[in-house]
Amino acid sequence: MPGKFKGIETKLIHSGEPDPRIQGAISMPIFQTAMFEYAGEKGYHAIRYIRLNNTPNHLALHQKLAALENAEAALVTASGMAAISTTLLAVLSSGDHLLAQDCLYGGTHDFVTEDFASFGIGYDFIDGEDPASWKKKLRPNTRAVYVETITNPLLKVADLKAVVEFAREHGLISIIDNTFASPVNFRPAEWGFDLSLHSCTKYLNGHSDIVAGAVIGRSALIEKITHKLNHLGGSLDPHAAYLLHRGMKTLAVRMKFQSESAMRIAQFLEGHAAIEKVNYPGLPNHPAYQRAREFLNGFSAMLSFEVRGGVEAAERFMQKTELPIVAPSLGGVETLLTRPATTSHSGMSPQDRLKAGITDSLVRMSVGLEAAEDLIEDLERALEGEGSQRARKSARSTAIR
Numbered sequence: 001m002p003g004k005f006k007g008i009e010t011k012l013i014h015s016g017e018p019d020p021r022i023q024g025a026i027s028m029p030i031f032q033t034a035m036f037e038y039a040g041e042k043g044y045h046a047i048r049y050i051r052l053n054n055t056p057n058h059l060a061l062h063q064k065l066a067a068l069e070n071a072e073a074a075l076v077t078a079s080g081m082a083a084i085s086t087t088l089l090a091v092l093s094s095g096d097h098l099l100a101q102d103c104l105y106g107g108t109h110d111f112v113t114e115d116f117a118s119f120g121i122g123y124d125f126i127d128g129e130d131p132a133s134w135k136k137k138l139r140p141n142t143r144a145v146y147v148e149t150i151t152n153p154l155l156k157v158a159d160l161k162a163v164v165e166f167a168r169e170h171g172l173i174s175i176i177d178n179t180f181a182s183p184v185n186f187r188p189a190e191w192g193f194d195l196s197l198h199s200c201t202k203y204l205n206g207h208s209d210i211v212a213g214a215v216i217g218r219s220a221l222i223e224k225i226t227h228k229l230n231h232l233g234g235s236l237d238p239h240a241a242y243l244l245h246r247g248m249k250t251l252a253v254r255m256k257f258q259s260e261s262a263m264r265i266a267q268f269l270e271g272h273a274a275i276e277k278v279n280y281p282g283l284p285n286h287p288a289y290q291r292a293r294e295f296l297n298g299f300s301a302m303l304s305f306e307v308r309g310g311v312e313a314a315e316r317f318m319q320k321t322e323l324p325i326v327a328p329s330l331g332g333v334e335t336l337l338t339r340p341a342t343t344s345h346s347g348m349s350p351q352d353r354l355k356a357g358i359t360d361s362l363v364r365m366s367v368g369l370e371a372a373e374d375l376i377e378d379l380e381r382a383l384e385g386e387g388s389q390r391a392r393k394s395a396r397s398t399a400i401r
């Protein structure tokens, strides 16, 4: 019920909850039933069945997610990739063309570059930070434009306002993957995006124990995507729906705490002699700093950095840390480290990765809920002995400037 509560913290707890409460239950019960007794529903998509995405667990999540982003409607899916692939296949048909940001999440990049051709769909990549260059990529059959709020793993922020304006001017559907920002830091519908996508596996659930996805946006489009999902079958299981519902309630406090820690860690790393470069949109020298301040309510809790000494130094550092877990994925309560070249972006060719600015030695960090001072102490210990004397001096002078 968008509009009923003002604060996102309140919406996370109260929007979409059953009214009246089911048997007085404070938390949403799990409806572990594949089908429901027929009650005169009209039409295939209205039949109550888990795959048709309309059990009480689905509906409660749909209302809560729509309320969080001040959007008209929402849909949960079996994974973030189910949300992405189903949405793209619902809005694009054979003969259509997509404009997509050039540094997408690896799975999305692979879906576009490897699977689109078999559906007869074309694409071109655009530089999200250079709106003047978009028009020459436009074709008469371009139907949609696709960007990410904060990109993975370089934490770039496109000119999001210009994306919406461009889409409106050329009659395109504007789609944004809002996973890294979460509804706490960016609400795409408020900026005019037609559709917002999430891997709920990450911040929305926040506990690294399910995969799930969501599509949030205009009701006519959500209905179309729901019908496509009903056919493709990527529906969220009720137990995962329950865990997502439960995890989401603490999203705001988690995101705020994690973002504050990420800022402290980014500042610490930036001043460290063994670190060559830090990518965090909350640092004033990050190329996206001004745009991040303009569009986002917070800078989120993802950062990436280069350890001096290349891949070996990066690996050594990762193995020496004690608190962060070396694992892919992000957005959970545990701090995670990964080298995107070996995980999220391993599907890209080395040439494409380098073109996108993703070196083999880049380390990505998802900052969790541990105390920032414990994390910093651990990082400091793991970096001991890395970085040469010369590097130490130049880093110090850069930090002072």
Ligand code: PLP
Pocket (backbone or CB within 6 Å): 079, 080, 081, 082, 105, 107, 148, 152, 177, 179, 180, 198, 199, 200, 201, 211, 212, 213, 329, 344
């Ligand atoms: N979008 C982004 C930005 C991601 O980082 C990921 C996964 O890492 C996905 C989508 C895909 O989500 P899932 O793993 O839930 O399918």
